[in-house]
Amino acid sequence: MSTTEAGRTDGAHVGRAMRRKEDPRMITGLTRYTDDIVLPGMLHATIVRSPEAHAEIASIDTSAAAERPGVMAVFTGEDLAGDFAAPMAMVWSPPGVEIKTPEHWPLKRGEVKHVGDPVAVVVATSREASVDAAEQVVVDYNPKHVVVDMEKALEQGSPLVWEQFGTNQTHEWSISGGDMEAALAEADVVVETRFVNHRTAGAPIEPRSSIGEPRGDRLILHSSTQVPHIARFVLAGILGMPEDKLRVIAPDVGGGFGTKLQVYPEEALVLALAKRLARPVKWTETRSENMTTTHHGRDQINYVTLGAKRDGTLTGCKVRNLCDLGAYQQLLTPFIPELGFPVMGGCYKFPAIELTFVGVFTNKFCTDAIRGAGRPEGTYWLELSMDKLAAELGMDPLELRRKNFIPKEDFPFETALGIVYDSGDYHGTLDRLLERFDLDDFRREQAELREGGIYRGVGFSTYVEVCGLAPSRAVGPQGVGLQAAYWESATVRVHPSGSATVYSGASPHGQGHDTSFAQIAADRLGIDPQNVDVLHGDTDQGPWGWGTYGSRALAVGGEAVARAALRVQEKARRICAAMLEAAPEDIELAGDRFQVRGSPDKSMTMAEIAGAAHIPPQELPADIEPGLDETAAFDPENFVYPFGAHACVVDVDVETGKVKVIRYVAVDDCGPAINPTLIDGQIHGGVTHAIGQALYEQVVYDDSGQLVTGTFVDYALPTAAELPSFETDRTETPSPVNSLGVKGVGEAGTIGATPAITAATIDALKPLGVEDLDMPLTPMRVWQAIEQAKGSAA
Amino acid sequence: MSAVHVSVTVNGHRHEADVEPRLLLVHWLRDGLGLTGTHVGCDTSNCGACTVHLNGEAVKSCTVLAVQADRAEVTTIEGLGRADRLHPLQEAFWEHHGLQCGYCTPGMIMAAADLLARNPDPSEEEVRHGLEGNLCRCTGYHNIVKAVMAAAKSSTADREVPA
Numbered sequence A: 001m002s003t004t005e006a007g008r009t010d011g012a013h014v015g016r017a018m019r020r021k022e023d024p025r026m027i028t029g030l031t032r033y034t035d036d037i038v039l040p041g042m043l044h045a046t047i048v049r050s051p052e053a054h055a056e057i058a059s060i061d062t063s064a065a066a067e068r069p070g071v072m073a074v075f076t077g078e079d080l081a082g083d084f085a086a087p088m089a090m091v092w093s094p095p096g097v098e099i100k101t102p103e104h105w106p107l108k109r110g111e112v113k114h115v116g117d118p119v120a121v122v123v124a125t126s127r128e129a130s131v132d133a134a135e136q137v138v139v140d141y142n143p144k145h146v147v148v149d150m151e152k153a154l155e156q157g158s159p160l161v162w163e164q165f166g167t168n169q170t171h172e173w174s175i176s177g178g179d180m181e182a183a184l185a186e187a188d189v190v191v192e193t194r195f196v197n198h199r200t201a202g203a204p205i206e207p208r209s210s211i212g213e214p215r216g217d218r219l220i221l222h223s224s225t226q227v228p229h230i231a232r233f234v235l236a237g238i239l240g241m242p243e244d245k246l247r248v249i250a251p252d253v254g255g256g257f258g259t260k261l262q263v264y265p266e267e268a269l270v271l272a273l274a275k276r277l278a279r280p281v282k283w284t285e286t287r288s289e290n291m292t293t294t295h296h297g298r299d300q301i302n303y304v305t306l307g308a309k310r311d312g313t314l315t316g317c318k319v320r321n322l323c324d325l326g327a328y329q330q331l332l333t334p335f336i337p338e339l340g341f342p343v344m345g346g347c348y349k350f351p352a353i354e355l356t357f358v359g360v361f362t363n364k365f366c367t368d369a370i371r372g373a374g375r376p377e378g379t380y381w382l383e384l385s386m387d388k389l390a391a392e393l394g395m396d397p398l399e400l401r402r403k404n405f406i407p408k409e410d411f412p413f414e415t416a417l418g419i420v421y422d423s424g425d426y427h428g429t430l431d432r433l434l435e436r437f438d439l440d441d442f443r444r445e446q447a448e449l450r451e452g453g454i455y456r457g458v459g460f461s462t463y464v465e466v467c468g469l470a471p472s473r474a475v476g477p478q479g480v481g482l483q484a485a486y487w488e489s490a491t492v493r494v495h496p497s498g499s500a501t502v503y504s505g506a507s508p509h510g511q512g513h514d515t516s517f518a519q520i521a522a523d524r525l526g527i528d529p530q531n532v533d534v535l536h537g538d539t540d541q542g543p544w545g546w547g548t549y550g551s552r553a554l555a556v557g558g559e560a561v562a563r564a565a566l567r568v569q570e571k572a573r574r575i576c577a578a579m580l581e582a583a584p585e586d587i588e589l590a591g592d593r594f595q596v597r598g599s600p601d602k603s604m605t606m607a608e609i610a611g612a613a614h615i616p617p618q619e620l621p622a623d624i625e626p627g628l629d630e631t632a633a634f635d636p637e638n639f640v641y642p643f644g645a646h647a648c649v650v651d652v653d654v655e656t657g658k659v660k661v662i663r664y665v666a667v668d669d670c671g672p673a674i675n676p677t678l679i680d681g682q683i684h685g686g687v688t689h690a691i692g693q694a695l696y697e698q699v700v701y702d703d704s705g706q707l708v709t710g711t712f713v714d715y716a717l718p719t720a721a722e723l724p725s726f727e728t729d730r731t732e733t734p735s736p737v738n739s740l741g742v743k744g745v746g747e748a749g750t751i752g753a754t755p756a757i758t759a760a761t762i763d764a765l766k767p768l769g770v771e772d773l774d775m776p777l778t779p780m781r782v783w784q785a786i787e788q789a790k791g792s793a794a
Numbered sequence B: 001m002s003a004v005h006v007s008v009t010v011n012g013h014r015h016e017a018d019v020e021p022r023l024l025l026v027h028w029l030r031d032g033l034g035l036t037g038t039h040v041g042c043d044t045s046n047c048g049a050c051t052v053h054l055n056g057e058a059v060k061s062c063t064v065l066a067v068q069a070d071r072a073e074v075t076t077i078e079g080l081g082r083a084d085r086l087h088p089l090q091e092a093f094w095e096h097h098g099l100q101c102g103y104c105t106p107g108m109i110m111a112a113a114d115l116l117a118r119n120p121d122p123s124e125e126e127v128r129h130g131l132e133g134n135l136c137r138c139t140g141y142h143n144i145v146k147a148v149m150a151a152a153k154s155s156t157a158d159r160e161v162p163a
Helices: A023-027 A127-134 A180-185 A228-239 A265-277 A287-293 A375-393 A397-404 A426-436 A439-451 A513-525 A553-580 A606-614 A676-696 A748-768 A779-793 B025-032 B088-095 B105-118 B124-130 B142-153
Strands: A043-049 A055-061 A071-076 A118-124 A138-143 A169-177 A189-201 A209-215 A218-223 A246-249 A281-284 A296-308 A314-326 A352-361 A455-464 A488-494 A500-504 A532-536 A587-590 A593-596 A599-604 A629-634 A643-653 A658-669 A727-730 B004-010 B013-019 B051-054 B057-060 B073-075
Touching (some): A043 A287, A118 A265, A189 A375, A296 A375, A375 A397, A375 A748, A553 A629, A643 A748, A658 A676
Parallel strands (some): A658 A727, B004 B073
Antiparallel strands (some): A043 A118, A055 A138, A296 A314, A455 A643, A488 A500, A593 A599
């Protein structure tokens, strides 16, 4: 076993590839996901959803459903109108910009705006009974005109999703820095490209599930969520109840990928139902419901202009982003495209950057955060534009990148937008990548294969991402305008016998907090990480927290754990000093011993100190409070900016258009590793998510607003058979933003990878004259591009 | 709908029940027997999260009716091994970080156990194709494949620990 195992308390757990503490229950079937929970008297809800993309609800007849055996209640939107004090929340209110935000209620009254909009709910004693009865609810709809294409939605005369606004444009938000006019005037070469970043689904394998449970004068929500504390705060407002009367528990959560960074209508609904019926009520979505009404991501069209001088020096980056937000605004819907703005100049020194974002309503479900959230889109158009620029300049694309990289000695670096990148070494990751990937060898091999009719290509991406959400004042009400903050908290409690519990406000769904947080705490407490239990995801336990998303858990939540553990260590040293008759500043932690500096024979273990802390002996001065329990909150001063260099190799079958990734090399820098195994795992998963978007996955609506990809038959997640094994490597450039030096890594792979895959495909097809391709690179689309190129060559 | 009597041996224990003819095996295992280690991730038999062994062969228990399991032997993840005596595949998934959120894991391990029973020494390609029917959104399959290859190397990979 290559890992730290029981008994190791040498104070060096951080940095080790320790096996995960959460795994034993997960590999033996002893996890508790929300749908596994059965409560006494629990009822089951099934939601009746609109089959129309836009319609007036003419009538709803629930009488037949109500008479079905086992049915306890059937409610329409009208029935529950009084149960909600406020509609669903959207929390972005940027200074000076109005964002059109229609009322969004858990059950719809009047009109439905997308396929899947909930119109009624059936509650019965079993799941089967509620499903059977829901089929008996008769809804009469008067269909209205539908718009699904964001560019058409902005045209004069387009059907309106919301007539009261007189437009389908939700908002326009811009940010710029530097002199763009001068930048483009002095450019010798300007490339202008329209990119499509299509709509995708997060598709965690665990569908959403929520249980509302009445208990005394309180309500409990068990829910598959990434944000239990935010959910309590928001849902208490929607239900018009004091926050203390609502407890939210996120049990084991089977993946989120941003889709569970949301407060959903169904969560409000099960709470309202539990309150009305005085029984626990469970709702678990089907996969079709997940594809229909769990938020989507991406869905942008980006008009990108890059300018450069003849020698390759970049002069400016100007982008207009059209963003399809769907029919409603959910928690962060309009903000997600903008979230990536700090890094939309990439790793490069741009004297001028100008970004505009236009949000658009369509009769589709809402978009919001999906792994990467705004940053994969930006990286995609920027990296592919760099390749196009290199082609125009007749330069090697990596040489163009190197020429414009922000050099490592320039950090912290202030971009044209006034954003400060914390640390970086972009040449370093690219150098490491090219040590692992011999480009000259590859080009020789590529040429040989082409002679044999095999079209192989390579694509590169050098990315920087912004994560570690977030410095609260920069993103809060007086900053970017989120009505929220993004610090994180932790409580570290050492028990009388010397083992410890860490309570974190972050709420994981696969990342491995139980392990990495235990490693961080163990080093600072002088105990074995196996004796550190990490708890999270329950608003009745531990301090407030903002949840897990935006690659923030380690850089913000982990730092809070480190700080709380250090506070415990400080107190332990004071206790130890009193017991050993030494000065606190002379007590040092060496492995598992708190010892007097220079007299290692005089020492105590954490177990001995914890005993004294809880059962104070006479030697302990009365001014030392009993107990060994400290809380810390950490609000970072800046974001963190991980970066990396990726290379992707694909083979394209030019007869069928099929693209296959045959090699993927990723060199990433997220600062010093807490647990390298977990980092690699995040990169593997992140890159795969991007391969899914680039080659296979697309949420498709037809012109009438019907969802074509409502199941895993039509929405193609990559399987093991489509993928290669990945080659990963790291450099470690510490961040000055937190004491651990760490940066996030959960989204890095997804952010870095899509341009490399598309660029590799274009490189493979270059001899055939293919210069542009839009994702997803399905066989049909690639084959058509090949045929078109042949046609124009002929 | 009149109930149908079934007698099924699950993880070595015989269970008798009267079930609706339309009841899926996965729902009987989860709701009837409380064996919630078997998960449901889709409606279309694509994801494989519900994979169990029926008379020693991997099946997606969402594609099998409970009545079809009458007089059969079913093994679920709970029956494959326990924390104090892990099946080599469970051990390998833990050792090689073959799981993140854990939701696909029981099905993935049951599918892998079937694969190794049929092909004790598979190539990486064979493992990848053998697990094609099981979706994972977290790991990119890299460490799952590594874990299965490692378990195959362990001579006891096809041993099933009785519950």
